Amino acid sequence: MDTIRFELNTRPVSWEGQASARLLDTLRRDFSCLSVKCGCGEGECGACAVLVDGRLINSCCVAMGAVDGKAILTLEGFRETPQFAALNRAFADFSAVQCGFCTPGMVLAAHALLTARPDPSEAEIREGLSGNLCRCTGYNAIVNAVKAAAKEGLW
Amino acid sequence: MNTISRSVVKKDHEPKIRGESVFVNDYTAAGDARPILTGKLLHASVARAKVLSVELPELPEGYCYVDARDVPGSNHVLMITWNDLPVFCDETVEYIGEAIGMVVGPDDQEVSRILGEIKVNYEPLDPVLDLREATEAVRERDFGYGDPEKAFAEADSVIEEEFETGYQEHAYLEPQGFMAEPEEDGKMFVHGSCQCAYSVQDAVVSVLGCKYRDVHVLQDVTGGGFGGKEAFPSLLASQVAVAAQKMKAPVRCVYDRKEDLAYSFKRHPSLCRYKMALKDGKVTAVDCDIRLNAGAYCTLSGLVLDRAAATAAGVYSFPNLHVHAAALKTNTVPNDAYRGFGGPQVIFAMERLMDHAAKTLGADEVAFRRQYLVKQGDRTVTEGRHHFPVPLPEMIDMLDAACGYWEKHAAYAKPQNGRFRRGIGMALARHGDGLTGTTERDLGFSIRLRKHPDGRVEVLAANAEIGQGTRTTFPKIVAHELGIPLEKVSYQHPDTGRVENSGPTSASRSLMIVGELLRRAAIRLREQWADGEEQEVRESYTEPDFVISFDLDKFRGDAFPTDSWSACAVEAEVDSFTGNTEILSAVGVFDVGTPVDENIVIGQMEGGFLQGLGYASMEQMAYDGTGRIRNNSFSDYLIPTAADVPKLKTLLHVEEYPDGPYGAKGAGEMPLVGAAAAYAAAVEQALGTDKHRLNRLPITVEDVMKELYREEESDGHDSI
Numbered sequence: 001m002d003t004i005r006f007e008l009n010t011r012p013v014s015w016e017g018q019a020s021a022r023l024l025d026t027l028r029r030d031f032s033c034l035s036v037k038c039g040c041g042e043g044e045c046g047a048c049a050v051l052v053d054g055r056l057i058n059s060c061c062v063a064m065g066a067v068d069g070k071a072i073l074t075l076e077g078f079r080e081t082p083q084f085a086a087l088n089r090a091f092a093d094f095s096a097v098q099c100g101f102c103t104p105g106m107v108l109a110a111h112a113l114l115t116a117r118p119d120p121s122e123a124e125i126r127e128g129l130s131g132n133l134c135r136c137t138g139y140n141a142i143v144n145a146v147k148a149a150a151k152e153g154l155w
Numbered sequence: 156m157n158t159i160s161r162s163v164v165k166k167d168h169e170p171k172i173r174g175e176s177v178f179v180n181d182y183t184a185a186g187d188a189r190p191i192l193t194g195k196l197l198h199a200s201v202a203r204a205k206v207l208s209v210e211l212p213e214l215p216e217g218y219c220y221v222d223a224r225d226v227p228g229s230n231h232v233l234m235i236t237w238n239d240l241p242v243f244c245d246e247t248v249e250y251i252g253e254a255i256g257m258v259v260g261p262d263d264q265e266v267s268r269i270l271g272e273i274k275v276n277y278e279p280l281d282p283v284l285d286l287r288e289a290t291e292a293v294r295e296r297d298f299g300y301g302d303p304e305k306a307f308a309e310a311d312s313v314i315e316e317e318f319e320t321g322y323q324e325h326a327y328l329e330p331q332g333f334m335a336e337p338e339e340d341g342k343m344f345v346h347g348s349c350q351c352a353y354s355v356q357d358a359v360v361s362v363l364g365c366k367y368r369d370v371h372v373l374q375d376v377t378g379g380g381f382g383g384k385e386a387f388p389s390l391l392a393s394q395v396a397v398a399a400q401k402m403k404a405p406v407r408c409v410y411d412r413k414e415d416l417a418y419s420f421k422r423h424p425s426l427c428r429y430k431m432a433l434k435d436g437k438v439t440a441v442d443c444d445i446r447l448n449a450g451a452y453c454t455l456s457g458l459v460l461d462r463a464a465a466t467a468a469g470v471y472s473f474p475n476l477h478v479h480a481a482a483l484k485t486n487t488v489p490n491d492a493y494r495g496f497g498g499p500q501v502i503f504a505m506e507r508l509m510d511h512a513a514k515t516l517g518a519d520e521v522a523f524r525r526q527y528l529v530k531q532g533d534r535t536v537t538e539g540r541h542h543f544p545v546p547l548p549e550m551i552d553m554l555d556a557a558c559g560y561w562e563k564h565a566a567y568a569k570p571q572n573g574r575f576r577r578g579i580g581m582a583l584a585r586h587g588d589g590l591t592g593t594t595e596r597d598l599g600f601s602i603r604l605r606k607h608p609d610g611r612v613e614v615l616a617a618n619a620e621i622g623q624g625t626r627t628t629f630p631k632i633v634a635h636e637l638g639i640p641l642e643k644v645s646y647q648h649p650d651t652g653r654v655e656n657s658g659p660t661s662a663s664r665s666l667m668i669v670g671e672l673l674r675r676a677a678i679r680l681r682e683q684w685a686d687g688e689e690q691e692v693r694e695s696y697t698e699p700d701f702v703i704s705f706d707l708d709k710f711r712g713d714a715f716p717t718d719s720w721s722a723c724a725v726e727a728e729v730d731s732f733t734g735n736t737e738i739l740s741a742v743g744v745f746d747v748g749t750p751v752d753e754n755i756v757i758g759q760m761e762g763g764f765l766q767g768l769g770y771a772s773m774e775q776m777a778y779d780g781t782g783r784i785r786n787n788s789f790s791d792y793l794i795p796t797a798a799d800v801p802k803l804k805t806l807l808h809v810e811e812y813p814d815g816p817y818g819a820k821g822a823g824e825m826p827l828v829g830a831a832a833a834y835a836a837a838v839e840q841a842l843g844t845d846k847h848r849l850n851r852l853p854i855t856v857e858d859v860m861k862e863l864y865r866e867e868e869s870d871g872h873d874s875i
Contacts, residue, residue: 034181035174037378039328040412044789047328075174088172092164095754098762099622100171101328101378107172123801130798133789135326135379136622138761139797141754 006067008033009077019065024048026064027074035075035104039133046132049105050074056112056131075104083111086152090145098136106132110146114155122147159635159817162754165627166646167376167620176376179332179347180409191334193263194221194398194408195270197255198418199248202284202486202782204277206248206255212272218260220273221398228364232393233357234386240452240489242362242393247280249451250488251783252418254390259398259406282486284782286426286448289483293449294457296464298710300538301475303432306440310432314512318429318504320831320852322776323422323493323769326794329378331419332409333392335359335399345396346373349388350380350619350660356651358389359396370396371652380621381766382492385661386455387420417787420491421776423447423459423482425500429508432475436516438527440475441508443467445501449482450489456482459490461591463497465714468536469505470547470583471527476536487782492661494763498586498828499770506582506832507850514845520836521551521560521581528583539703539713546810547583550722550744554581557806558724558742567840576843577739579726580836584829587715588812588821589664592705593698600658601695602672604633604680608687612637612680614646614673616657618665623823624755625665631751632670632816636677637684655693663719663821666751670816672696699814717812719825720746723764727837734860736838740802741768741830748812748820760805760826767830768803769795775853842866 002019005012008031015030024041027033027050036059039047043061050059051073078084087107090096097103106129113120113128120128125146126139134142170176184190197209211220223230223243230245231238244255255275260266283289307313333347333355345359349372356372363370372392377384391408398406410419425447432440445463449456464480513523529535531544555561563579571577589595603615612633620626630644637644657669676694683690698704698716705712723743729736743764750756773793776786786792805826811818835849838859842849847862 032183034177034183037178037329038180039330040789042412042788042790045328045412079173088169091172092168095162095165095168095624095752095758097165097168097171098624098758099328099377099379100167100176101178103171104174126797126801130796133326133328133794133796135328135381135766135794136762137758138763138765138803139795140761140803141758143797 002065004064004068006069007071009073015064017064019063021064022060023062023064023067024059027059033074033076037101037104039101046105046109047102049108049132051108051112054115056109075107078108078111083154086149086154087111090149093148094141094145096137096141096145102132102134106134106142114150118155119150157749157817159631160750160753162752163627163631163641165624166630167626178329178378179334179375179407182334189404190261191405191407192259192261192402193266194257194259194395194406195266196257196408197270197273199244199251199253199255201248201277201279202251203280203282204248205246205280206244207276207278209255210274212269214269215265218258218265218269219402220256220258221401222256225401226362226397227400229361232390233361234389234454235458237453237457240390240454242397250486252488253451254394257394257398259402282782284485284487286424286446286483286485289485291484292481293453293484294460295481296460296710297479298537299477303440303442303475303477306475307432310434310439312433313430314433314508314515315428315430316508316511316848316850318427318507318850320425320500320503322424323774324416324776324792325381325383325493327379327381327383330410330412330415331387331391332407333388333395334405334407335396336405337399337403341369343370343396343399345370345392346375347388347392348377348384349374350384350621352619352649352651353617353656354659355389355392358393362393363396363400371650373650374619374648376648377619377621381494382496382661383419384621385492385659387491412789413787416792417784418488420454420489422493423449423456423490423497423500427501427504429504431508431512438473438512441468441473442477445480447482447497448485448487448490450485450487452489454489454491456490458591459492459497462587463501465537465587465591466498466501466585469502470529470585472529472533473527478536487778488784494766494824495828496662496824499767499831502584502828503832503852506829507835510836511848524583535714537714538711542701543717543812544810545720546746546808547720547722550720550746550808553744553806553808554722554724554742557804558740560724563726574732575728575730576841577726577728578837578840579724580833580840581722581724582829582832582836584721585718586663586821586825586828588717588719589668589715590662591714592707595668595696596698598658599695601655601693602657602669602676603655603691603693604676606680606690608689610643612644614644615654616669617649617654618657618669619660620648621660623759624752628666628751628755629670629673632673633677636674637681663823663825666819667815667821668696670751670819671814674816716814717820719820719822721825721829723829723833725833725837727834727841729838729841729859731863734856734863736772736859738768738772738800741800743805743826744808745805745825746808746810747822747825748815749809749818750807751816751819756807756822757805759822761803763824763826764805764830765795765800765803767827768800768834770852771831771834772853775855
């Protein structure tokens with residue numbers, strides 16, 4: 001058993017288990033962060049994306065040992081912020097949520113993108129979201145929503 | 156714009172964007188509830204063999220192996236009328252991935268360990284892997300009109316080409332998953348990711364050998380379907396129900412992505428041979444030979460074949476026609492429903508043939524098409540009627556206005572010798588709306604509206620919200636007719652224990668057919684509305700009077716009451732050094748009738764169109780010489796990302812259908828159907844119009860390089 005200490009959604013936590021356990025499974029099973037979805041288990045789809053020290057990371061490819069001392073943000077934490085509220089409004093206005101499975105990862109990807117580039121071009125938005133697969137929308141609604149959210153000037 | 160078209164915030168928006176929606180894998184056993192057991196399938200590793208024995212390791216307490224011997228009822232999964240697919244294999248396995256059994260237990264890693272230690276002894280049998288060598292038809296159709304033989308005999312020339320299309324995997328982001336829970340009153344509660352809760356109930360009842368009242372099925376929040384969760388969940392639900400019955404405990408099986416990509420049902424690969432007779436510069440007859448690879452079991456291949464056959468001539472009317480279509484058994488993963496349902500394959504063949512016939516005659520591809528477009532009143536290929544206006548000529552003009560088609564087409568027709576070469580292509584397509592033939596009428600689907608004393612109204616129907624918006628559009632229709640706020644009308648995920656069977660979520664039928672039932676019911680409820688009372692109104696489907704009843708055996712009559720239409724154009728740039736192709740722009744004009752929420756319909760158009768472009772350009776899946784799917788991960792099976800087609804635009808042309816709510820028609824499938832043919836035409840033009848024939852999907856880098864080499868060879872240069 002290993003003890004891993006990290007910050008989850010702004011609160012310090014301590015976790016005991018195998019350092020080789022996947023962050024994805026741990027977040028879902030031991031911390032009830034069920035917004036984190038497993039879409040492929042190999043870092044290709046982005047459904048399990050979370051922020052680790054502000055960087056967008058696919059949690060299926062991260063071992064618990066690697067998050068010791070880090071700050072992790074999942075949608076459970078992010079949805080309490082004004083930036084989430086802005087993205088929520090914009091996604092609603094463009095009906096950018098269809099089946100909803102990619103949505104938590106997509107919203108975090110949008111936040112990571114806007115944090116890095118508060119006023120992105122369309123090409124930058126598309127590039128920034130290209131690690132998150134969506135099979136429903138064709139992406140236009142999502143791209144438009146991110147563009148609209150950026151205009152609120154919260155990043 | 157019709158006021159119903161005005162977009163609203165979708166009813167499922169808030170829980171989904173907050174990540175609070177509960178998908179099947181999100182159920183947890185809280186407190187002292189019974190733990191949820193994990194089930195994992197033992198999949199066959201050979202394409203065709205007799206299973207001699209299954210050697211199990213010693214199973215720890217609480218773990219169990221489940222197979223066909225544990226099935227209390229029929230070991231075959233009922234899918235509409237077909238039931239050849241076993242729950243767990245019979246004496247033989249017929250494809251790699253077929254379920255032999257399931258290991259069940261509390262810890263998923265332990266279940267995986269046990270699974271890895273099982274040894275299966277096979278006696279190999281010869282598999283049929285090549286569609287060209289397949290002879291066993293699970294369904295066959297042969298029909299036509301006029302005298303095509305005579306027309307071919309008298310033709311000045313005959314064009315004959317072969318078209319091949321590959322697999323397409325639905326790639327819904329949420330993998331397949333189902334769960335079964337024995338309830339205290341002896342009932343089995345089955346729930347998971349699916350499109351057709353009632354079909355799952357049919358299957359589970361037959362497999363458990365129990366009564367309908369003993370099983371109820373809930374459609375959980377479903378992370379995408381596209382047809383992939385139409386029939387397949389009936390199999391997975393049956394497997395977990397058998398396991399739950401045996402364990403007397405909740406059992407859940409969620410596929411991992413590798414399993415899902417390799418073993419879930421897919422779009423039928425196809426091989427079409429189309430022939431066209433030309434006389435005096437006119438088309439006098441077309442002969443369509445359509446072969447679909449059904450895979451190892453029929454599943455819904457019979458229905459997919461019927462739709463392919465009824466769509467064989469695309470959007471055209473020819474004086475003489477012959478269609479032969481067969482779905483053939485091979486020892487590969489079963490193929491089944493996928494958005495378009497047999498349409499994309501035959502539209503690809505027909506549209507490519509029209510392009511090549513025009514080239515042969517030295518005619519403009521679109522002008523040539525215009526001569527043969529079906530019109531209102533024309534017969535359909537099954538000798539029914541196109542009862543309503545066909546807006547394709549206007550849609551072609553809209554398309555040109557949106558993308559400058561003619562100008563670009565003329566510019567790219569000039570010789571291009573640089574590294575980057577451009578082309579633009581157009582394709583026209585139709586999609587028959589609703590279930591084929593008389594199915595809607597024969598199965599008598601219905602809905603109910605329940606008004607509560609406080610004035611809230613609930614829709615009781617079985618159609619699944621799978622991202623396409625039924626949880627919003629259904630209440631919108633009802634609220635609109637009742638003149639009450641949308642918040643007062645709700646539509647929950649269907650549980651067969653409490654809702655009417657309004658039929659499957661398929662065939663682009665939910666909004667057009669079921670939405671119309673809701674509209675009519677809402678009008679009746681409005682007329683009899685009594686404040687403070689609980690009231691119910693039920694409405695059943697009746698076939699519109701104009702329909703020429705379809706005779707399934709003769710394959711004659713109206714296969715569909717009406718059609719949706721599309722005209723789309725793709726502009727592509729080929730890098731002649733690398734063979735890579737970039738889609739510069741893609742524009743689609745779609746007639747899906749009145750949009751019952753503009754954002755939702757545009758979302759369907761954009762999503763479907765991009766899926767069609769993926770099918771055309773990058774989604775390659777194939778099996779090796781042993782019948783094993785080689786692309787079982789998202790790093791091997793690529794689907795479009797946000798960066799792949801930055802300039803994708805969709806426009807609506809509205810041709811109102813009188814029997815759809817406010818004029819709505821089928822929308823979900825139409826945008827996918829024609830995309831591949833337009834892409835192929837664009838790449839072909841970029842390569843140089845006269846020499847090349849891109850008749851195979853997807854069009855890969857290798858295909859493009861081959862064409863480029865061929866060009867150099869025919870130019871007399873050394874090949875590289």
